[in-house]
Amino acid sequence: MNSTLGYGFAVLGLSASILGALGGTYALATKRLHLLRPVRQWAWLVLVAGIGAFVVMEVALFQRDYTVDYVQRVGSSATPPLYNFAALWSALEGSIILWVLLLAGYISAMLIKFRDRSDDPLFGWALVVMLAISAFFFGLMTGPANPFVPALVPVGFEGPGPNPLLQNHILVAFHPPMLYMGYVGFSVPFSFATAALITGRVGEGWLIETRRWTVAAWGFLTIGIVLGAWWSYEVLGWGGYWAWDPVENASLLPWLTGTAYLHSVMVQERRGMLRVWNLSLLCATFSLTILGTFLTRSGVIDSVHAFADGAVGPWLLVFFGVVAGGSIGLIAWRGDELRSPGAIDSPLSREASFLANNLIFGALAFVILLGTVFPLLAEAWNDTRLTIGRPYFDSLGRPIAFVMLFLMASAPVLPWRKASTELLSQRLYWPAVAAVMAMFVAVMLGARGFYPVLTFGLGGFAAGAALRQVILASRRQGWRGLVGRTNGGMIVHIGVVLIAVGVASSEAYKTDRSATLLPGQSVTVENHEFTYLELRADQNDRRQRIYAEILIDGEDVYTPAQTRYLQSGMVVPTPSVRPGFTEDLFLVLDTTPENPEGPIRLRIIVRPMISWLWTGGALMGIGSILAIFPGKRRRGTEAVSAVLVGAASG
Amino acid sequence: MSTKKPFEQRTLSWVILGVFALSLLAVASFSSSGPLEGDDRIQYLSTIYACPQCQGQSVAESNAAVSATIREFISVKVNAGASDEEIRDELIRSYGSKVLLTPPAEGISLVVWILPVIVAVGGAAMVVSILRRRDEGLRPATEADAELVSQALEQVPASKEQP
Structure with missing residues (x-):
């Protein structure tokens, strides 16, 4: 029943997307713009199909309807409701349901936002591109990644539930949807960029139309990545948050190109320059979201995240090729019209520093892409097996991060066009004082080492420049000095600084010790006393937990555990964390004895300022929201946007 | 201010x-402080070797059994006074060069060290050339430019009529 209904929605979505895309293309190609109206109806049907497929799968999961193959794989009557709800996106086929639901949501949001523009070819083409993307993903759902495959139910069958790592922390319910909101969200600016190339309206109109959409998608992606890091810290039990795992890298790549785009787009809005570059960045960002999905979901790379493998790999790779090749072709075709009229007057200017920003973000994205994909290429080339891990990314990423922090300090104070050293020395003075103060305080508190102290200094410099902007704007405009792109952006910058400081100190001043302890024994690490009290166990119908009671500093008891999930038989360590503003104490139960009187092996990790990472991430999210609110130049650009030009010529 | x-x-x-x-x-x-000693050295060494069964995780990060074995091996060797090179050679003998988290700067993996430098230099050259463009100075207006201007002027009243 659920299989049939769900598959019906998938077919409906596929048909509506194809018919809408073809109908729209016909209407636009033959200039019969009144024929664009029915395309909107098809687009609404896509939303119906997306919601339908999602609801049917959730119902099947909650009914434990094992006649659906997907539910047989990830469902279980023992899974609590929250994790059962999240089980929908715990494997490949279900993730595609989430993807099409969000894509359909974005399409509907476009229909509502641009409801007065249904005859506009630019919007028409954007809708066609969105529907084509949606056709691809509904196509996966009806074919190679069908979540609604019916299955025979053996007598007394009981499902395994989702992967144990996906059912022991609440963040599983938030991290993937947020990440997907970001991934899918970039398809909106991408579709407008493609539409601009097709219609030849390559001016600044489409940029301004999609500005907020891009910031929103970027904000979701940022929050999604930070939540992923947090999940990994709380769940995976190695005391870290970022492993340079291929799947983490895959999520970072579109974030980097997207961030570069958010900055260089300002040069185009202001000066009409860098058109080809901006289009390329946007197309690269969207292509990288597809490549990320391919790396994550095709099983091409075995990693802690690749819970899924299946037959969709080739399809995703083909789609990636079509998107990347199509974008390059379109940009080459419109090459002449994309030539930019202006030139940059001085290297000491806002636009020159945005260029430097793009170089830095581009270089980092390249390094990460190379480090992620190269082992695969080397293996394909001559079967060389090699590993590229943290030391490689750290050694190449660190200098790039320092330049980034420096630019974050200098770029916001630079005016457009041209600056004098006189002006710079005046505007950078207080940020520089903040930089030296940050280093002074850090060294007084005992911070040592060139890299971390340099990070604190550059962090203070960047935070000082960001605060300067926000303070000056708030003095002039009151609360409006906190909203708008520039000011919201500065709040995001402060979030980035907090993350940089958190990363530098939690990496440089980490202490990682293993201790073998008998009941009653203590060990002292970094001025904290850890006493092993006793080993205990508890059990419910889902899992069996063996945990050690550890008394920290004679005050609180923490319980790192080994958890065995009964349906899958997998044992995963469950760390116990005492968080704090200055440091986190992270406990992992490495081994448990047969006999409760025997010794346990306990891993104790002390990491300073980890909480700054999560605070910084939250600040980046808040900054993105503030950046979406209209700033002081409210709607001022509408009158000269390319709409009129298009309406006049079309 | x-x-x-x-x-x-x-x-x-x-x-x-x-x-x-x-x-x-x-x-x-x-x-x-000077060179790492004791537990700190063990800790550092376990961050530079890969867990042979995982993708790109170091043995310090991974919970796999083989990582525990390698961590124990490093700890025993360090306490026995072995040099970093001895530990490295012995690990490569047992697990192959895939146990190195940093690709060596030789053979095919030289690419991952050289290519970023080439790209960075190329990118920087591109940025410099964009910045240099102003040196050509302003070129005289062409007919196409004049046409653009007149087109733009025609649209000015139109855009004012727009509510």
Whole structure:
């Protein structure tokens, strides 16, 4: 029943997307713009199909309807409701349901936002591109990644539930949807960029139309990545948050190109320059979201995240090729019209520093892409097996991060066009004082080492420049000095600084010790006393937990555990964390004895300022929201946007 | 903040800030401890070797059994006074060069060290060439430019009529 209904929605979505895309293309190609109206109806049907497929799968999961193959794989009557709800996106086929639901949501949001523009070819083409993307993903759902495959139910069958790592922390319910909101969200600016190339309206109109959409998608992606890091810290039990795992890298790549785009787009809005570059960045960002999905979901790379493998790999790779090749072709075709009229007057200017920003973000994205994909290429080339891990990314990423922090300090104070050293020395003075103060305080508190102290200094410099902007704007405009792109952006910058400081100190001043302890024994690490009290166990119908009671500093008891999930038989360590503003104490139960009187092996990790990472991430999210609110130049650009030009010529 | 100091005075305060910053960095760099010893050295060494069964995780990060074995091996070797090279050679003998988390700068993996440098230099050259473009100065207006201007002028009244 659920299989049939769900598959019906998938077919409906596929048909509506194809018919809408073809109908729209016909209407636009033959200039019969009144024929664009029915395309909107098809687009609404896509939303119906997306919601339908999602609801049917959730119902099947909650009914434990094992006649659906997907539910047989990830469902279980023992899974609590929250994790059962999240089980929908715990494997490949279900993730595609989430993807099409969000894509359909974005399409509907476009229909509502641009409801007065249904005859506009630019919007028409954007809708066609969105529907084509949606056709691809509904196509996966009806074919190679069908979540609604019916299955025979053996007598007394009981499902395994989702992967144990996906059912022991609440963040599983938030991290993937947020990440997907970001991934899918970039398809909106991408579709407008493609539409601009097709219609030849390559001016600044489409940029301004999609500005907020891009910031929103970027904000979701940022929050999604930070939540992923947090999940990994709380769940995976190695005391870290970022492993340079291929799947983490895959999520970072579109974030980097997207961030570069958010900055260089300002040069185009202001000066009409860098058109080809901006289009390329946007197309690269969207292509990288597809490549990320391919790396994550095709099983091409075995990693802690690749819970899924299946037959969709080739399809995703083909789609990636079509998107990347199509974008390059379109940009080459419109090459002449994309030539930019202006030139940059001085290297000491806002636009020159945005260029430097793009170089830095581009270089980092390249390094990460190379480090992620190269082992695969080397293996394909001559079967060389090699590993590229943290030391490689750290050694190449660190200098790039320092330049980034420096630019974050200098770029916001630079005016457009041209600056004098006189002006710079005046505007950078207080940020520089903040930089030296940050280093002074850090060294007084005992911070040592060139890299971390340099990070604190550059962090203070960047935070000082960001605060300067926000303070000056708030003095002039009151609360409006906190909203708008520039000011919201500065709040995001402060979030980035907090993350940089958190990363530098939690990496440089980490202490990682293993201790073998008998009941009653203590060990002292970094001025904290850890006493092993006793080993205990508890059990419910889902899992069996063996945990050690550890008394920290004679005050609180923490319980790192080994958890065995009964349906899958997998044992995963469950760390116990005492968080704090200055440091986190992270406990992992490495081994448990047969006999409760025997010794346990306990891993104790002390990491300073980890909480700054999560605070910084939250600040980046808040900054993105503030950046979406209209700033002081409210709607001022509408009158000269390319709409009129298009309406006049079309 | 709006009070304008004379230029010389500000130059002096910049110099003071710079000297102070450099001395803080110097204190931070030179007073940090010498070569790693004991537990710290074990900890460091276990971050530079890969868990052979995982993708790109170090043995310090991974919970796999083989990582525990390698961590134990490193700890035993360090306490027995083995050098970093001895530990490295022995691990490569047992697990192959895939146990190295950093690709060696030789053979095919030389690419991952050289290519970023080439790309960075190329990108920087591109940025410099964009910045240099102003050196050509303003070119005289062409007919196409004049047409663009007249087109734009025609649209000005149109855009004002728009509500």
